[in-house]
Amino acid sequence: MKNKLSVVIAGGGSTYTPEIILMLLDNLDRLPLRKIKLYDNDEARQNKVAKACEILIKEKDPTIEYVATTDPEEAYTDVDFCLAHIRVGQLPMRELDEKIPLKYGCVGQETCGPGGIAYGMRSIGGVIENIDYMEKYSPHCWMLNYSNPASIVAEATRRLRPNSRVINICDMPIGMEHGIADIVGVSSRKDLDIRYYGLNHFGWYTSIKDQTGKELLPALIEHMKQYGFINGEEGMATENKDSWFETNLFAKHLVAVEPTTIPNTYLKYYLYPDYVVEHTDPNYTRANEVIDGRETEVFSACAEIEKNGHSKGTSLEIGIHAEFIVDLATALAFNTQERMLIIVENKGAIKNFPDDAMVEIPCIVGKDGYEPLAMGEIPTFQKGLMEQQVAVEKLVVEAWIEQSYQKLWQALTLSQTVPSATVAKQLLDDLMEANKQYWPELY
């Protein structure tokens, strides 16, 4: 029989916590658990989901021990996995990350461009703090970290905690592969054999094969030229016309620029920043949608469970976000040797790219960690874009470590989404003022 495991969810008050709990509870046969803990540094926020999570767990398996705490020692003692999804500054700071750049005519986005850089400067300290708790109280533990902006956070963990048991991940490829599976008529994304390379929120599929070995990429590219990641006329007619729909449809313009690979939809912020700015309401950005949408829905569903004392009829659902986490934890705990996309140090996997860049590539995951697969040489267009973006991410981490105003100005100047050093400086001064509670002081 498999050993039962103990997990802590760091950022317990996250809107994603209930769906992760549901996913964990749905997978106890392959990832058996003896303990689930929530940890957050904001007790009031964590309390919005904590009681509901307790009820969900007790309903499914009352033998699982449950704790919700703000005490790092209690949280991190005796844990095998830390599932980390913290947001330093929470959603009100995301709102500023999105709205400040728009004032200067630049992309206002959570992980891309100036907003991503500002968020990175906040996240680094919080993630390192959690790694240090983990290493102090449970040195054998693995942290599966999807705190954003994942590229900058991954570079920071490489620089500051190079030997820590941290694996940086993103659910974006999982989401895209679900969409691709629907479009090509395959029942599960796991029946697709893929090759992909890039940075986080900045990459390309170079091969997508079905179980017979048939290459689906050319047909998919033809589909995408018309519909992006939308499932043809049926998808156009039936899908919710929300901002993800727009982003998935917009992918047709990404394929127009680079018609031999399948792009990550986040590339729209780098390739069409002017379009994105023109089509964003500077007074109501994605943070407002999330606050009025997911956050309100999740917290009210949790309040309902707490009030009723049971979860019958709840609107809470397992999300794709959680699927990856269970697969990854299972691979590490039980040596499944599953192939998954993770963010790792390049070390030659992309042959014509720097060894010390944090890249998102397929890896084989087992009990000893991950082994990256060689992705070979990449073409000039992708390489040029990636080199520029990697330099931005490295400069942000250097700026954080050295408390360097100059390096952060350079990072902003180098971003494909910022038109000049002049605008970069205006942005920097505004973002620095807004983030003074969270960034290290810059000199």
Ligand SMILES: NC(=O)c1ccc[n+]([C@@H]2O[C@H](COP(=O)([O-])OP(=O)(O)OC[C@H]3O[C@@H](n4cnc5c(N)ncnc54)[C@H](O)[C@@H]3O)[C@@H](O)[C@H]2O)c1
């Ligand atoms: N990598 C991915 O693909 C992916 C996918 C979805 C979400 N995310 C990320 O997951 C995180 C959570 O997203 P959300 O929208 O649910 O955010 P949220 O604001 O709802 O929740 C984040 C929680 O983290 C807590 N927190 C902040 N700093 C902390 C610290 N130092 N220690 C412990 N807890 C801390 C906050 O108090 C908050 O309760 C974000 O970083 C988001 O960008 C990543």
Ligand SMILES: O=P(O)(O)OC[C@H]1O[C@H](O[C@H]2[C@H](O)[C@@H](O)[C@@H](O)O[C@@H]2CO)[C@H](O)[C@@H](O)[C@@H]1O
């Ligand atoms: O704007 P949000 O907060 O809804 O989403 C931001 C996150 O977006 C990506 O995750 C997506 C996923 O790719 C998509 O398919 C769908 O299922 O929703 C997820 C999140 O809601 C991205 O990978 C994350 O890094 C972002 O935080």
Ligand SMILES: [Mn+2]
């Ligand atoms: Mn992501």
